[in-house]
Amino acid sequence: MTTTYAVLSEGLGKRYGEVHALRGLDLAVPEGTVCAVLGPNGAGKTTAVRVLATLVRPDAGTARVAGHDVVRDPGGVRRRIAVTGQYASVDGDLTGTENLRLFARLLRVPPARADELLEEFGLTEAAGRPARTYSGGMRRRLDLAASLLARPAVLFLDEPTTGLDPHSRNGIWDAVRRLAAEGTTVLLTTQYLEEADRLADDIVLVEDGRAAHRGTPAALKSLIGGWAEVVVAGPGPLDAAAAVLDRLTGNAPVLDAERRTVGALTTDPALTLPRIVREVDAAGVPIVDASLRPPTLDEVFLRLTGRTEAAA
Amino acid sequence: MTTLAYDGAAVLGRHLLRIRHAPAITVMTQTMPIVFLLFFGYVFGGALAMPGAEYRSYLVPGLLVATAAGGLMTGMFQAAQDAHRGVMDRFRTLPMSRGAVPLGQALADLVACAAGTVPMILVGLAMGWRIEGSVPEALAAFGLLLLFRFAMTWVGILLGLASRSEEAAGQLGSATFVLPLLSNAYIPTEGMPDHLRAVAEWNPISAVTTAVRVLFGNAPVPADAAWPVAHPVAGALLWSLALVAVFAPLAVRRYSRGG
Numbered sequence: 001m002t003t004t005y006a007v008l009s010e011g012l013g014k015r016y017g018e019v020h021a022l023r024g025l026d027l028a029v030p031e032g033t034v035c036a037v038l039g040p041n042g043a044g045k046t047t048a049v050r051v052l053a054t055l056v057r058p059d060a061g062t063a064r065v066a067g068h069d070v071v072r073d074p075g076g077v078r079r080r081i082a083v084t085g086q087y088a089s090v091d092g093d094l095t096g097t098e099n100l101r102l103f104a105r106l107l108r109v110p111p112a113r114a115d116e117l118l119e120e121f122g123l124t125e126a127a128g129r130p131a132r133t134y135s136g137g138m139r140r141r142l143d144l145a146a147s148l149l150a151r152p153a154v155l156f157l158d159e160p161t162t163g164l165d166p167h168s169r170n171g172i173w174d175a176v177r178r179l180a181a182e183g184t185t186v187l188l189t190t191q192y193l194e195e196a197d198r199l200a201d202d203i204v205l206v207e208d209g210r211a212a213h214r215g216t217p218a219a220l221k222s223l224i225g226g227w228a229e230v231v232v233a234g235p236g237p238l239d240a241a242a243a244v245l246d247r248l249t250g251n252a253p254v255l256d257a258e259r260r261t262v263g264a265l266t267t268d269p270a271l272t273l274p275r276i277v278r279e280v281d282a283a284g285v286p287i288v289d290a291s292l293r294p295p296t297l298d299e300v301f302l303r304l305t306g307r308t309e310a311a312a
Numbered sequence: 313m314t315t316l317a318y319d320g321a322a323v324l325g326r327h328l329l330r331i332r333h334a335p336a337i338t339v340m341t342q343t344m345p346i347v348f349l350l351f352f353g354y355v356f357g358g359a360l361a362m363p364g365a366e367y368r369s370y371l372v373p374g375l376l377v378a379t380a381a382g383g384l385m386t387g388m389f390q391a392a393q394d395a396h397r398g399v400m401d402r403f404r405t406l407p408m409s410r411g412a413v414p415l416g417q418a419l420a421d422l423v424a425c426a427a428g429t430v431p432m433i434l435v436g437l438a439m440g441w442r443i444e445g446s447v448p449e450a451l452a453a454f455g456l457l458l459l460f461r462f463a464m465t466w467v468g469i470l471l472g473l474a475s476r477s478e479e480a481a482g483q484l485g486s487a488t489f490v491l492p493l494l495s496n497a498y499i500p501t502e503g504m505p506d507h508l509r510a511v512a513e514w515n516p517i518s519a520v521t522t523a524v525r526v527l528f529g530n531a532p533v534p535a536d537a538a539w540p541v542a543h544p545v546a547g548a549l550l551w552s553l554a555l556v557a558v559f560a561p562l563a564v565r566r567y568s569r570g571g
Contacts, residue, residue: 053405055570078407089402093330105322106408130333146402 006031006066006154006185007052013060013209014047021047023209024061027187029202034176034186036196036203044209045189046086049158052187053083066153082147083156088139089146092132096123096142099131100149107150117145121175137168144175155179157188161195173199193294197221205304213304224300225267230280231289232260241285248279265295316409323403323416324423327390331424341386342428345379346435352498353439360499365440370531372436373453373524374497376429380461381492381517385485386421387468391563392481395473404570411564414473418465425461429454444529453527456548460520463555470563496541497521502534513538516555519547 007029014022022044029035037045050056052065054074062069068076083089090099100114118127121141126134131142140160147155157176161169176199180186190196196203197217205213205220215223228249232241241262242253249266256262273292280287331338349371357367391414394400403413443450468485475481492498494508495517501509512518522544525531533544540547 055401055404075407078405081405083401083405085398085401087398089398091326091330091397091399093333094326098326098329102322102326103402103406105325106319106403106406106412 004031005029005064006033007035007063007187009048009052009061009063011061012048012051012058012063014044014051014056014058020209022051022058022061025206025210027052027063027204027211029185029187031185032180032183033201034180034188034199036200037187037189037206038191038193038196038203039189039206040191043206045206046158047209048206049083049085049156049187049189053081053156054078055083080153081156082150082152082154084140084143084147084158084160086158086162088131088143090131090139090142093130095130096127096134099142100146103146104149109149113149117148121145122171135168137164137171140164140168140172141175144172148179152184154185154187157186159189159191162191169195193300197294205300221294222267222269224295224304225265226271226292227263227295228266228271228276228292229261229263229290230276230285230287232262233286233288236260236286238262240283241280241287244280244283244285245276248276266292316411316415319408319412320415320419323412324419325416327417327420328423331420338424338428341382342379342424343431345375345382345428346432348378349375349432349435349439356498368436368439369441370500370525371498372432372439372441373528373530374492374521376432376436376457377460377517377521377524378492378495378497379428379432380425380457380520381464381488383421383425383461383464384468384471384488384491386424387418387465388472388475388481388485388488389468389478390417390421391469391472392475392478393472395475396478400570404568410568411560414466414469414560414563414567417469418462421465422458422462426458429457441530445527449527449529452545453524456520456523456527456545456552459552460516460548463552463559466556466559466563470559470566473563473566491515492517495521496534500534501537501541510538513541516540516548516551519544519551523548 005028007027009025009027012022012025025044025048037048039045047056051058052063052070054070054077057071065077066080068080070077094102096118097114100117101111104111104114118124121144123138123142123145126138131139134142160172164172176186176188188199200217203215203217203220204211228245230241232238238255238257238260242255245253245262245264248271249264249268251265253262253264273290276292277287277290352375353368353371357364357371360367362370471484472481475484495512495515497517501512501518504512519540522533522541526533526544533542540551
């Protein structure tokens with residue numbers, strides 16, 4: 001069986017003056033899957049979405065979205081996609097209802113669909129207020145609702161949860177999962193490994209405008225592992241804790257005298273938090289906190305590229 | 313074409329809703345000329361060679377045209393303000409006509425201007441100005457006014473889309489108030505030095521103003537004027553149509569290219 005790709009790009013390049021935003025980005029997103037483009041600020045994520053969504057013409061390379069070339073047939077692409085940007089792409093002066101009805105009219109979708117989506121995204125109560133009075137989460141939901149009016153084949157989400165509180169974030173995640181279940185292809189960009197892990201079938205790590213690594217969340221996680229960290233009480237010996245983590249993880253620990261922490265990468269799936277606590281305790285090191293969590297984006301890039309990235 | 317009309321109407325609806333939600337700016341922009349009308353008519357008018365009542369009849373068409381020329385400013389403000397809003401990105405990714413967004417803006421501006429003309433006409437009438445020509449001629453005058461407004465708005469939209477920021481557009485926009493000063497909108501060009509008079513008479517505002525004065529029956533065509541003023545109706549039509557023909561495609565292209 002051959003795979004049909006909803007998004008397929010080869011060697012995408014885009015330069016803004018001296019800044020190379022994209023330097024040969026290759027993407028292949030099979031139809032009906034969720035792809036997370038993961039990377040720090042300035043990696044080229046937003047430029048990639050803008051090129052694929054026909055907002056920006058690439059300087060080099062080709063891209064096809066839903067079977068249409070983004071440069072030669074942008075109209076064909078626009079009929080099949082929807083985009084929710086990092087900055088709300090709704091009109092702040094218009095109410096929620098007015099926004100959705102305007103876009104519904106432009107998409108030749110009945111106005112009832114707008115009301116249906118307002119209800120679905122829990123915006124019925126706020127529907128009569130100007131969108132600029134909405135909270136960040138509500139605005140993002142309205143934005144997403146606007147993108148779903150015409151049931152797009154491919155949905156682009158540029159950092160859909162950046163700056164949102166956990167509750168709003170979960171709401172967006174649920175919506176993305178529902179869409180994916182209905183067969184919509186989703187390409188989202190994010191700075192959060194956790195988000196990519198929770199939502200995506202495939203993760204593409206981008207750095208300096210090109211794909212640095214790609215794989216399923218499971219493959220990526222087994223490759224990069226987790227981050228074990230203990231917080232040593234008061235004047236306790238950091239180096240003793242470091243020796244324990246070194247032995248348990250087989251990786252060089254990182255000491256932070258300021259925060260009184262010792263941490264180390266681990267790729268051993270059998271390593272559990274209770275074991276770390278027992279072993280450190282047995283070594284006579286008093287600890288006040290311990291954690292075993294997915295690594296931050298910083299740590300992922302450190303691990304995969306051997307360099308630190310400013311993932312602020 | 314039908315797509316352009318349908319989408320343009322939808323965008324027109326967006327702008328009318330915005331005016332309804334926040335009418336203050338539009339009302340202020342549209343009532344400013346009334347202040348000018350009173351100021352020029354009664355303060356400056358007394359210092360001119362023309363008798364006051366005669367000057368006020370001369371001034372009303374001039375201010376109507378100067379107000380229409382203000383489309384340059386309002387078009388620029390609005391386009392520059394929109395240019396950096398996220399909603400423009402959504403419009404650009406929708407399968408809609410490329411010309412619809414600027415067209416809708418220009419049409420909304422035309423509606424606001426037409427509505428703003430009504431109180432100005434009433435104040436003009438109270439000041440003693442009268443439509444002295446025939447009804448068809450008066451309608452033609454209003455038609456020319458709106459066509460000129462539409463043309464100037466397209467120029468403004470292009471400049472607004474091309475401007476770096478809202479502030480830059482604001483500064484450039486405020487500078488456009490000198491344009492009617494370099495025309496026969498407020499004072500006759502006959503008294504100007506030759507080279508300045510030539511510039512003023514080739515200013516599109518002069519052709520439109522003369523045409524409106526002639527059609528309202530307020531003043532005859534001045535003698536020895538440059539071609540557009542000597543043939544005011546043809547001059548006004550040609551100027552307006554030429555501005556639309558040049559600036560509308562440029563504005564649509566600039567909008568399509570994005571930020």
